[in-house]
Amino acid sequence: MHEMSLCEGVIQLIEQQADEQQFTSVNTVCLEIGTLAGVEIEAMRFSFDAIAKGTIADAAKLEIISVQGLAECPLCKQQTEVTARYDLCPQCGHYPLDILAGEEMRIKELEVQ
Amino acid sequence: MCTTCGCAEGDTQIEGHAHDHSLEHHHAHSHNHDHSHEHSHNHDHGHALMATHAAGISPARILRIEQDILSKNNAYAADNKSYFKQHGMLALNLVSSPGSGKTTLLTRTLDDLKAEFSQAVIEGDQQTLLDAERIRATGVNAVQINTGKGCHLDAHMVGHAVETLKPEDNSLLFIENVGNLVCPASFDLGEAHKVVILSVTEGEDKPLKYPDMFNAAGLMILNKTDLLPYLQFDVDQCIAYAQRVNPGIAILQVSATTGEGMQAWYNWLRELHQSIQSNTQNQTTITNN
Numbered sequence: 127m128h129e130m131s132l133c134e135g136v137i138q139l140i141e142q143q144a145d146e147q148q149f150t151s152v153n154t155v156c157l158e159i160g161t162l163a164g165v166e167i168e169a170m171r172f173s174f175d176a177i178a179k180g181t182i183a184d185a186a187k188l189e190i191i192s193v194q195g196l197a198e199c200p201l202c203k204q205q206t207e208v209t210a211r212y213d214l215c216p217q218c219g220h221y222p223l224d225i226l227a228g229e230e231m232r233i234k235e236l237e238v239q
Numbered sequence: 240m241c242t243t244c245g246c247a248e249g250d251t252q253i254e255g256h257a258h259d260h261s262l263e264h265h266h267a268h269s270h271n272h273d274h275s276h277e278h279s280h281n282h283d284h285g286h287a288l289m290a291t292h293a294a295g296i297s298p299a300r301i302l303r304i305e306q307d308i309l310s311k312n313n314a315y316a317a318d319n320k321s322y323f324k325q326h327g328m329l330a331l332n333l334v335s336s337p338g339s340g341k342t343t344l345l346t347r348t349l350d351d352l353k354a355e356f357s358q359a360v361i362e363g364d365q366q367t368l369l370d371a372e373r374i375r376a377t378g379v380n381a382v383q384i385n386t387g388k389g390c391h392l393d394a395h396m397v398g399h400a401v402e403t404l405k406p407e408d409n410s411l412l413f414i415e416n417v418g419n420l421v422c423p424a425s426f427d428l429g430e431a432h433k434v435v436i437l438s439v440t441e442g443e444d445k446p447l448k449y450p451d452m453f454n455a456a457g458l459m460i461l462n463k464t465d466l467l468p469y470l471q472f473d474v475d476q477c478i479a480y481a482q483r484v485n486p487g488i489a490i491l492q493v494s495a496t497t498g499e500g501m502q503a504w505y506n507w508l509r510e511l512h513q514s515i516q517s518n519t520q521n522q523t524t525i526t527n528n
């Protein structure tokens with residue numbers, strides 16, 4: 127499962143931060159995940175609990191901010207919400223659209239102690 | 240766990256690597272763990288409070304990280320990429336669902352291009368050494384990575400496999416990913432291109448059902464065309480779907496078993512290899528001047 131390795135990535139980045147920023151426990155992990163990123167949010171939560179066990183982020187609360195897909199038509203410049211990468215421009219029918227948002231897979235913030 | 244570099248490898252096994260920790264001193268990529276730190280700012284909102292706190296109690300604080308979850312993989316991929324570039328190698332990441340014919344396509348390619356190129360193969364599967372053995376039967380060097388539960392190769396595993404494999408300069412390096420049309424799309428290995436192989440028995444709708452993969456690929460190889468007479472597979476529709484998710488994608492039709500269409504694939508490889516060579520040469524001339 128894809129989400130498992132993403133969570134491993136999250137924990138690795140947190141451990142690296144812990145070294146640099148001198149903290150010993152994590153209360154909250156806040157992620158930003160775009161709807162076009164191909165990440166299953168429920169699977170992410172499930173994996174996080176499993177992967178975080180015994181690490182610095184054990185018992186941390188996981189917050190996920192979902193970012194809606196947004197694209198712009200390169201021809202008519204119409205901006206539109208998209209649910210798939212290959213959506214057509216609702217105004218002129220052109221594709222592909224330039225994706226402006228929705229591909230995020232980011233650690234946004236940590237609350238640490 | 241890779242003890243020297245501290246990298247977590249989970250239950251990944253790399254042939255000739257996992258139990259030989261001496262290899263880890265010769266990483267193709269440097270594990271200096273200082274990749275992509277530039278975005279971390281310490282917005283210590285508890286700062287004013289902290290001064291009045293009793294010494295020894297650390298208050299909770301918010302760290303704004305803003306780091307891509309894949310940044311670690313991407314840093315390893317960048318290391319691999321520069322290694323490939325330095326050595327004039329053309330690295331390709333072959334992705335597909337299980338059984339589309341990646342290994343069959345590869346063994347035929349290796350045989351046919353043996354005289355022309357130095358070649359090497361990294362084989363990714365969850366279990367077994369079978370595919371690497373099929374490759375080695377052609378006389379070409381191969382190393383197998385078993386990802387265990389992992390459903391894709393990542394750039395870190397590939398870096399270690401390259402160390403073990405030590406491909407010659409200017410060689411073709413084929414990386415056969417784990418059969419999976421989903422996850423390998425997100426994990427850059429440092430390759431020049433992803434090549435997605437779709438066999439005609441899978442149905443023409445796959446580019447639309449797995450758009451991320453077809454979007455990430457530079458070339459789609461439609462394989463098993465020898466079976467077309469027995470199927471209801473609409474080739475034109477399939478091509479239209481692939482171009483819908485990726486208008487720039489190159490498309491070739493082959494049968495890896497009969498050999499039909501393989502020359503076009505070889506020409507695609509030759510052209511790409513050639514352009515990499517001339518890039519490398521240009522660079523050398525520039526640095527020499």
Ligand SMILES: Nc1nc2c(ncn2[C@@H]2O[C@H](COP(=O)(O)OP(=O)(O)OP(=O)(O)O)[C@@H](O)[C@H]2O)c(=O)[nH]1
Binds near residue numbers: 335
């Ligand atoms: N008819 C026909 N069969 C093919 C062709 N290419 C591969 N096959 C068959 O498809 C089956 C799977 O081929 P492999 O080369 O093992 O496929 P793969 O993509 O490497 O499979 P995994 O590594 O397990 O994902 C084998 O039985 C091959 O003989 C082709 O062009 N035509």
Ligand SMILES: [Mg+2]
Binds near residue numbers: 342370415
């Ligand atoms: Mg195979």
Ligand SMILES: [Zn+2]
Binds near residue numbers: 127128
């Ligand atoms: Zn995966």
Ligand SMILES: [Zn+2]
Binds near residue numbers: 201204215216217218
């Ligand atoms: Zn438009």
